[in-house]
Amino acid sequence: MIKKVWKIYVNAMxxxxxxxxxxxxxxxxxxxxxxxxxxxxxxxxxxTEKFIEDAKVLAMLLSLFSGLMYSVLLKIPDKLSKLETVKEKEDESIRDFKKRNEINTLNNRTFNYLKNFSFTLSYAIIVAIFCIFFVILSSFFASFLNFHLSTVKLDFENINTLLTLKVGVIVIYRFFFIFLMLQFLYFITKSVIYLTDFTLYEFNNLK
Known part of the structure; x- marks a missing residue:
């Protein structure tokens, strides 16, 4: 599973x-x-205060959005199955050559748009799942989101090992939570851009 997730990440990048x-x-x-x-x-x-007011609402929105986007992703194989490369015929005329070249160019551009859309959307869904996991994790460990870091004072002479470990875990958790959320927003925006470009390209090539 890890290899497949990594492959999705590489393709999206x-x-x-x-x-x-x-x-x-x-x-x-x-x-x-x-x-x-x-x-x-x-x-x-x-x-440094309470990190997120209502994480459950965020998890619900991510779940709903991921489900909707996944339903869109399922339609891509149907579209790809209709893309066929027109092969060269014997005694091909100039008119047939131009028509074949035009169709193949259109299919290649369509394939590239759908490929980019599919890769970025797939990764956005994976990131959304990770974000949901982080929210679920916070329901078991409420201090991940509710702990006030502003109350912690640095004292290098009397280091509290347990408190230091707790603060370190909370900081790492919050960093990755924000990092994943920003990546989700970025890649979902890119997938929408690819979908818009593809739609405009289809409209421009309607006959």
Whole structure:
């Protein structure tokens, strides 16, 4: 299962970080790894009081949204099955060649749009599942979200090992929770953009 999740992650990253000419999109790459990481660290540092007011509502929304997006994802294989490469015929005329080339180009572009949409949406759903798991985890350990970090004072002379471990776990939990939420928002936005581009492309090629 871990290998499959990793493959989904790799495919999603290639979809958003690779241009059509196979070059690396440095802007997207920087945003995913640097900007999201920096924002996550800042929010953990900034939000030292109660972390989230109602985590159950968040879990419910993520579950609902993931279900809706998964239903959209199920329709992609039907669309892909209709894409066929038109092979070259014997004694092909110029008109047939142009028509074949046009159809194959259209199918290739459609395939690329659907592939990028599928990869980014699949990863967004995986991230949403991880976020739901984090929310469920907080229902068993309420201090993950309710603990006030502002009440903790640094004392390097008399270190409380248990408190230090607790604070460390809470900080790591909150960081990954925010990091995953931001990744979910980013990749779900990218999937919507790919879907919009595909829809516009289909409209422009209607005859």
């Amino acid at each position: 290639q979809s958003v970080c690779k241009n059509e000419d196979n070059s690396t999109n440095k802007v997207e790459l920087t945003f995913i790894y640097v900007a999201i990481f920096s924002i996550s660290v800042f929010l953990v540092y900034y939000k």
